[in-house]
Amino acid sequence: MSNPFQKIPTSVQDHLFNKSQFRADLTISKTPIPAYKKCLKEASSKMDQWFLDGMDIEQLVFARAWLMDQILRLAWEHLNWSNSCPIALLAVGGYGRGELHPGSDIDILILLEKDHYDEHQDAIEHFLTLLWDIGLKVGSSVRSLDECASQAADDLTIITNLIESRVISGPAFLHEHLLDLIDAENMWPSQRYLQAKFDEQRKRHRKYNDTEYDLEPNIKGSPGGLRDLHMLGWVARRHYGTHDPAELMELGFLSNVEYQQLHRCRAFLWKIRWALHSLTGRGEDRLLFDHQRTLASQFGYHDHTGALAVEQFMQSYFRTVMIVSQLKDLLLQHFDDDILSAGIVHKVHAINERFQVCNNYIETVHDRVFAEYPPAILEMFVLLTRDQKIHGPTAETIRLLRDYRHLVDGTFRKDPRCTRLFLELMRAPYALTASLRRLARYGILGRYLPEFGQIIGQMQYDLFHTLTVDAHTLLLIKYLRSFSYQKSHQQFPIASRIIHRIPKPELLYLAGLYHDIGKGRGGDHSQLGAVDAQQFCRVHGLNKEDTALIVWLVQEHLTMSVTAQKKDLSDPKVIQDFARRVGTRERLKYLYLLTVADINATNPGLWNGWRASLLQQLFSQTHQLLKRGVDNLPEMNEQIANTKQRAMALLIEQGLKEEDISYLWDQFNDEYFLRHQSDEISWQTEGILQHDSEKPLILIPEIADGYEHQGSSVFVYTHDQSNLFAATVAAFHQLGLAIQDARIITSRSNYSLDTYTVLEEDGSAIGPNAERILDIKTHLQNTLSAPDTFPDLIRRRTPRQLRYFNREPAVLISNQIEPRQTVLDITATDRPGLLALIGKTFARLDLQVHGAKIATFGEKVEDSFIIADRNGEAIQEAASCNEICSALIHVLREASSHDAITP
Numbered sequence: 001m002s003n004p005f006q007k008i009p010t011s012v013q014d015h016l017f018n019k020s021q022f023r024a025d026l027t028i029s030k031t032p033i034p035a036y037k038k039c040l041k042e043a044s045s046k047m048d049q050w051f052l053d054g055m056d057i058e059q060l061v062f063a064r065a066w067l068m069d070q071i072l073r074l075a076w077e078h079l080n081w082s083n084s085c086p087i088a089l090l091a092v093g094g095y096g097r098g099e100l101h102p103g104s105d106i107d108i109l110i111l112l113e114k115d116h117y118d119e120h121q122d123a124i125e126h127f128l129t130l131l132w133d134i135g136l137k138v139g140s141s142v143r144s145l146d147e148c149a150s151q152a153a154d155d156l157t158i159i160t161n162l163i164e165s166r167v168i169s170g171p172a173f174l175h176e177h178l179l180d181l182i183d184a185e186n187m188w189p190s191q192r193y194l195q196a197k198f199d200e201q202r203k204r205h206r207k208y209n210d211t212e213y214d215l216e217p218n219i220k221g222s223p224g225g226l227r228d229l230h231m232l233g234w235v236a237r238r239h240y241g242t243h244d245p246a247e248l249m250e251l252g253f254l255s256n257v258e259y260q261q262l263h264r265c266r267a268f269l270w271k272i273r274w275a276l277h278s279l280t281g282r283g284e285d286r287l288l289f290d291h292q293r294t295l296a297s298q299f300g301y302h303d304h305t306g307a308l309a310v311e312q313f314m315q316s317y318f319r320t321v322m323i324v325s326q327l328k329d330l331l332l333q334h335f336d337d338d339i340l341s342a343g344i345v346h347k348v349h350a351i352n353e354r355f356q357v358c359n360n361y362i363e364t365v366h367d368r369v370f371a372e373y374p375p376a377i378l379e380m381f382v383l384l385t386r387d388q389k390i391h392g393p394t395a396e397t398i399r400l401l402r403d404y405r406h407l408v409d410g411t412f413r414k415d416p417r418c419t420r421l422f423l424e425l426m427r428a429p430y431a432l433t434a435s436l437r438r439l440a441r442y443g444i445l446g447r448y449l450p451e452f453g454q455i456i457g458q459m460q461y462d463l464f465h466t467l468t469v470d471a472h473t474l475l476l477i478k479y480l481r482s483f484s485y486q487k488s489h490q491q492f493p494i495a496s497r498i499i500h501r502i503p504k505p506e507l508l509y510l511a512g513l514y515h516d517i518g519k520g521r522g523g524d525h526s527q528l529g530a531v532d533a534q535q536f537c538r539v540h541g542l543n544k545e546d547t548a549l550i551v552w553l554v555q556e557h558l559t560m561s562v563t564a565q566k567k568d569l570s571d572p573k574v575i576q577d578f579a580r581r582v583g584t585r586e587r588l589k590y591l592y593l594l595t596v597a598d599i600n601a602t603n604p605g606l607w608n609g610w611r612a613s614l615l616q617q618l619f620s621q622t623h624q625l626l627k628r629g630v631d632n633l634p635e636m637n638e639q640i641a642n643t644k645q646r647a648m649a650l651l652i653e654q655g656l657k658e659e660d661i662s663y664l665w666d667q668f669n670d671e672y673f674l675r676h677q678s679d680e681i682s683w684q685t686e687g688i689l690q691h692d693s694e695k696p697l698i699l700i701p702e703i704a705d706g707y708e709h710q711g712s713s714v715f716v717y718t719h720d721q722s723n724l725f726a727a728t729v730a731a732f733h734q735l736g737l738a739i740q741d742a743r744i745i746t747s748r749s750n751y752s753l754d755t756y757t758v759l760e761e762d763g764s765a766i767g768p769n770a771e772r773i774l775d776i777k778t779h780l781q782n783t784l785s786a787p788d789t790f791p792d793l794i795r796r797r798t799p800r801q802l803r804y805f806n807r808e809p810a811v812l813i814s815n816q817i818e819p820r821q822t823v824l825d826i827t828a829t830d831r832p833g834l835l836a837l838i839g840k841t842f843a844r845l846d847l848q849v850h851g852a853k854i855a856t857f858g859e860k861v862e863d864s865f866i867i868a869d870r871n872g873e874a875i876q877e878a879a880s881c882n883e884i885c886s887a888l889i890h891v892l893r894e895a896s897s898h899d900a901i902t903p
Contacts, residue, residue: 004062004098005069012063016043017070032078036071036134043067044102048278057270064100065091068136069168072108075130076169079123085116088170090178093139096164097233097243101273103283106131107139109165111174115144137283145174149181152188156196159188160234164243190239190339197231198332212321213471215314215459219272220285224321226269228328229262235335253334255399258327265324272317275299287317292461306522310461318457318468326402326441333395351383363394370404374412377401377444378421381435385428392438401442408447419540422448426506433478440470451517451532458520466603469519476512479597480505494616495596498589507546508590510536511553512597530555552587553594560595564614565855566864569621570675570743572633578618579625588626592619606857608763610711610740640670646678651685660689667749675743680755684715691717696784698777702768711740712766714776716754718784720746722870725849727787728754729839731780736761739835742852746872807860809892811885815874821850822875824865826888829896830856835863841891845884846870 017039025035047060069091076089090096093107100106110124117124124142131138143151152159162182167175184190205223208214212224220226233243240251249259275295276284284291296313303309341359350356354369354376362380369376380397384390393401412418425435439445446453455469467475482488483499502508514536518528533554537547559581567574582588595615600607625633634642644665651661664685673681687699696718714737716728725744732739741757759765766772809828816823826838835854842849842865851866867884869875875884 005066008059008063008066012059013066015046016063016067019070022074032075032130033133036075036130039071040134040136048102051271051274051278057267057274060274061099061101061270064102064104065095065098068095068100068106071134071136072106072131073169075127079127081123082119085119086113086171086174087111087120088172088174089168090165090170090175091168092161092165094164094230096161096166098166101270101277101283103137103277103280105137105139105283107161108141108168109148109162110140110142111148111170111178112142112144113174113177115147117142145177145181148178149187152182156188156193156200159193163234163237184238188238190235191342193238194235194335194339197235201228201231211467211471212325213318213457213459213468215466215468216286216288217317217321218286219269219276219317222321224325224328226266226273228324229266229269232328232331235332235339239335239339248331253331254327255403258330258399258402261323262327265320265327268316268320269324271299287314289461306520307458308461311459311520314459314461315457315468318459322441322457326398326443329441330395330398330402333392333398337395355380355383357387357390358394360389360391361394361397362390362392363397364400367396367400370400370407374404374407375415375417375421377404377408377412378418378425378448381439382421382425382428384435384438385425385431388430398442401444405442405444405447408444413448414539416541418448423506423540426509432509433474433481436474436477440474449513449517449536452513454521455517455519460519466605467601469516472601473513473516476515476594476597476601477509479600480508480512480593483593483597492596494619495593498593502586502589502593504546507550508553508593511550511557511590511594514550514554515557515594515598526555526557549587549590553590556581556591557594557598560591560615560618561599564618565611566853566862568675568851568853569614569617572636572639575618575621575625576630576633579622579630582622582626585623585626588619588622605763608711608759609765610757610759613711636670636674640673643673643676643678643681647681647685650678650682654682654686656686656689661685664688667747667751668753669745669748672745672747672753675745676755680713684717684753684755687715688717695781698780700766700773700776702770702773711757711759714756714758714780716752716756716780716784718752720750720752721787722846723787723843724752724754724784726836726839726843727783728756728780730836731783732756732758733833733836735776735779737766737776739852739854741854742849744850744852746850806896809889809896811888811892813875813881813885815876820874822867824867824884826861826863826865826892828861828892830861831895834861834892834895837891837895838863838888841888842867845887847875847884848872 022035022039025038026032029035047064051057051060072089081087088111090109090111091098091107092109094100094104095107110120110127112120128138128140148158148162152162159182162178165175165178180186182188184193188196204221204227208218208222210223212222214222218225232245232248236248237243240247242248245254245259245262248254249256254262272287272295273285275298276287276291279291279294287295292314293310296309299313301309301313307315344359346358348356348358350365351362354365354373355362356365357363362383364370364376364380380393380401384392426432428435436445439448440452440456446456452470452473455473458469459465460469465472480499483492483495484505489496499505511533514529514533516525516529517532518525518530521528530551533551534547537550542550559578563569563574563578567578569575582591592615596607599611648658648661652658676684683701684699687697691697696716699713699715699717701713714732718724725742729739737758738761739756739758743755745753747753766776807827807829809826812825814823814825815821828834839849846869848868848870849865850868853864855862855864867875869880875881
């Protein structure tokens, strides 16, 4: 095992630990603790300053481990150890490798030849107590040789720690004997060890969602992180006797260029880890929003047009872990070939004159294939999509792809053979997503599509986008592909039907590839992406119709989502305007599929029954209108009559009398029947007619608890009075219910007919939960019986992530002519209870609320309200509008600044 401390200059060692000075400090105190603490404090201070001054991180990491060796050795040798039972102090785990960061655990093993603990018990206790007293974070174990062997044979973690062990103090023969006992000939042979590590890695990667691109990654455990590098070292150490990447290069597993890349990546990750530990004062490996901006500044990044400093810093991180993943794949494939597949008979069959399959892995027939015929770079990925039995490329083929990817240049991109192959890839019957991921990981996709290369590793510093732009794009295509699978039918019933009804799915995938490609350039990414998509289509020879569809989809990819979530879908004019923008039923199908995939790939937490129902409603209504003709909107009276007729039929089936129904409906204005579906009118009417109490009527229909539900409706029927909206919203806040939509209507008899769509805080509907429904009804009835005295808002703790985002609130008032109403739009930073606070402000300003559309995108809320003055009239005076805007902005700023954390 190579000695990492050889790389530490003598001058560094002398500055870190002056043995003579340390011994002098020991003599001036009754206890050794002050001397140890002084030594550690001074050395840590020096290393932190060296880090800030730009000292080589490798020297720092090894120097810290070297310092611990000196401290532990002196503490160990200061004690009296019995000679009758040999005992040694070993460093294990990362410390055993000679790697220590400021907050790293110092893992040690106290190794005895025999299990004669009594002879050393007092000394061991004194030793460990001293280490804790001087402030070291030590992870210790005490075992005999036989116990080490027994436990290592059954535990992957223990065997891994032990194979990285080294002696700090004590007889070397004990360590040598230990290594003999745990040798691969006695336990965990290389094949079993590698397979176990493969399984362990898969489990770990799943914990981090199998992506390098989480916006708050764990630099140790996430894919592409330090643990992946450790795994390579463990396997190499077990099978080849070394964990040094330089020695892997000598064994032929890494080229010099690859070794240099791996070395730079490790150094960058080590720098981040050192900075994180120093910043937090503990072993923090999560690169949280809390720390990203601070580290970006510390590492010298600055804001510029189109990209914040933090986004540039994180892009460097994501590109680093992508390279680590590339090289890890390469080495693990080598290890697989050399260890797991050792002795297996090679079964080779030719595919064509350039490629063959060897034991289910594709490879070139010779190492000059890509040099002699560059289009073969894309051809290989097309071949991967034709045969499901092919697992992927061999290690040598991966290396050849990396070595010759520079051939993917301007000439390559214009080569008709290459453009045909890329389009053929996009039409792949299966494995399209896997192939695109490989193209991206091996650095080819970003060269073939330079515009895609610009978004690799690009993050957006918010809570709405949970992945980098490139990872989001590839995930979107994965969702699009999944819609055609049977297993997706329950989760995406509409998309699963539509996907089989579009003539050219590849056009959808291409639109998905380009929909966000314009991000980070400082302009409208939809328009910038459309220009890039147009150029792609021209180079690839797509016809006029296909080009127009792709470009339109890129331009309009946000339109359906925005319309569904921010517009009133009960307004026929909204549907008509959207239908005109879409134009055809075919475009509507493509746009619906792209929208559903985009929402899910942006943030899995965004997709819930409420958003699904909004998109489904918009799709259905638009499809019907396009079929009938965009200009053939039904007359308002006809629409109302049809709705009443359907609702009446449902109510008569329930045994209600037509004259009672008609008498009640005569008190309702036309708006109620325009903004409610017939089934809603049915159960609300039935509830009102059966209500015989003076208390407010609260109706919550019990819907089945399933994925496709449309949120939970809460209907409030009570005498209209001031503060009703504010009191209702405050009550929902106290109940932990999030309002998604509100339709607030006042009858001719001055009763309020309010229908709220709500979700639980976790995004689920209330469901068939009788106890929960009763609790909600009771609380609402008690609150609304005296809305003027509604309770103060409950102060809930703001989630950690939200506290690091503080956008300037914006309030906009506009008056519509037809219908005559005032619309108030609010954009602000989300905070618990924000809507209730807005409602309370409305009450203070004596405003009535006739409708609300609530939309939350990560840390940003975009809420829209239809408001009126105390007389129910639109608000037109400029002074009144300014007063409302000023009051709301003040309240929103106060709410945001109360919890915000200034970096």
